[in-house]
Amino acid sequence: MKAWVALLSKASYLAGFLVVDHSLKAVGSKYPLVAMATETLEDDARRVLRCRGIRVINIGSIRPGSRCEAFDKADGRFADTWTKLRTFELEEYERVVMLDADMVVRRNMDELMEMELANGEIAAAHVCACNPRKRPQYPPDWIPANCPHTAVPTAHSPPPAYSPSSSPRPYAQLNSGLVVLTPSRALAAAILARLSGTRHYYFPDQDLLAEHFHGRWRALPWYYNALRTLRAIHPSMWEDEEVRCVHYILADKPWMERGNKGDVADVLNEWWWDMFQELGESMCLSDPEGWDIVRGTVAWEE
Numbered sequence: 001m002k003a004w005v006a007l008l009s010k011a012s013y014l015a016g017f018l019v020v021d022h023s024l025k026a027v028g029s030k031y032p033l034v035a036m037a038t039e040t041l042e043d044d045a046r047r048v049l050r051c052r053g054i055r056v057i058n059i060g061s062i063r064p065g066s067r068c069e070a071f072d073k074a075d076g077r078f079a080d081t082w083t084k085l086r087t088f089e090l091e092e093y094e095r096v097v098m099l100d101a102d103m104v105v106r107r108n109m110d111e112l113m114e115m116e117l118a119n120g121e122i123a124a125a126h127v128c129a130c131n132p133r134k135r136p137q138y139p140p141d142w143i144p145a146n147c148p149h150t151a152v153p154t155a156h157s158p159p160p161a162y163s164p165s166s167s168p169r170p171y172a173q174l175n176s177g178l179v180v181l182t183p184s185r186a187l188a189a190a191i192l193a194r195l196s197g198t199r200h201y202y203f204p205d206q207d208l209l210a211e212h213f214h215g216r217w218r219a220l221p222w223y224y225n226a227l228r229t230l231r232a233i234h235p236s237m238w239e240d241e242e243v244r245c246v247h248y249i250l251a252d253k254p255w256m257e258r259g260n261k262g263d264v265a266d267v268l269n270e271w272w273w274d275m276f277q278e279l280g281e282s283m284c285l286s287d288p289e290g291w292d293i294v295r296g297t298v299a300w301e302e
Contacts, residue, residue, distance in 0.1 A: 002031050002095040002113045005087050009038040009061070009080045011045040015255045015298050016101040016248075019272060021054060022279040023105040031113055033099075036086055048290040052283075059086045064195050081176075081204045082195070088181060088188035100177040102248040104272050109224060109244040112180050120187060122209070123180035123218040125225035126159055129170035130233050133250075139169075139202050146170050149222060149230060155239040159219040174217055176206035177247040178225040228268045246271060255298040 004024060008017050021033040035049055035056045049056055062082040087098045097112050117123060126148035131138045144150055146168035151160040162171040191212050201207035210217070222230060226243045229250070246268055248254055254272035276298070283291035 001093050003093050003097075004029070004031055004033045004099055005036060005090065005093075005096050006033060006099045006101045007038075007080065007084050007086075008035045008045070008049075008101060009040050009083065011042045011293075011297055013101045014045045014048065015276065015294050016103075016253060018048070018052065018279055018294060019275050020099060020101060020103050020105065021052065022282070023103075023275050026275070026278065027105050027108040029105070029108060029110055031110060036083075038080070038083060044293045048287070048293055051287045051290050057090070059083065059089075062086065062192070062195075084176065084205050085188065085191055085195070085208075087179075088183055088191060089185055090183040091185055093183055096181055096183055098176070098179040098181060099245075100247060102253050103177065103245050104248075104275050105245050106271070107244045112220075112224065115180060117180065117182055117218070118216070120213075121216050121218060122213050123220050124174035124176065124178060124209075125220045125222055127170055127173045127175045127206070128227050128229055128233065129168075129173070130229075132229060132233055137202070141169055144233075147234075148173075148219075149234045149237060152222060152234070152237045155223070155237055155242045157237070159221060162219075172214060173210045174206055174213075174219075175225055175227065175247070175249075176209055177227075177249070178220075178245060179209065180218075180220070231268060248272065257299050 006017055006020060008014065017035065024033055033054060035054055036059050037046065037056050038059060038061045040061070046056060061080070062085055064082055084098060087096055090096055095113050112123070115123065128149055129139075129142040129147040130144045130150075131142040148160050148171050152158075160167070160171055191208065194212050195208055222237060223242045224244050226238070226246045227249050228246060231238045248268070254269040255276070258269070258273065280291055280295075283294065
């Protein structure tokens, strides 16, 4: 079996998760989206998932302790993301693509389920190290000159190769919004063992994964995990038609505040809202009570 898998720990991300599910179906993916749910996920949200025919796997949260508290103080939304590492434990699946719940799939990308991975290897797209909002908690070497995407001149150019002796450090860093992996409990145990002895990470799971798989992760093209900031920061690389999956990074998710400023970010936000409207049309027919629950988790005002 193969599956897309996303973590869902609270109802405030239910709309995002369901949009991922609906968009995968809209592009004709032949693989299901599975929810990894923690004990904090509300009963109403679980009811909606059941009615949508989405499999729910109950998992325990991962909390690494005080040694990893720095990122929580800077950005508390990261507190749950360590739990994504449970994806590596799902041995009943021969291949899993781990997704975040703040995405929209724009083109079929089932080929990720078929790509070859060496034993103990993963695949992911690079981080964007430009830090356009000048966040002081971000790494000091996160500047445009060091960004892996700066080295990608066109939409069809391959991601840059990494050389330990000559590449900027961010060339070895991945974004964990989309990760192609082969589940293994032994591998999961090794990752969690590394977490138990961690020092400090600027970002939680993705820094850990970049460290654990250093030299053993394959760089995917940007368009499999098209960070929404790339459209403005790297316009020569970005092409709307090439995007397989757009990732709404940062705290201001589309469903939390609907704006209409006409900027490039709002174009991408409307992609999300268009898919959400399609979801609503489907749910109004199949599960109107569930749709009322989902509607209650989003901001409708412009």
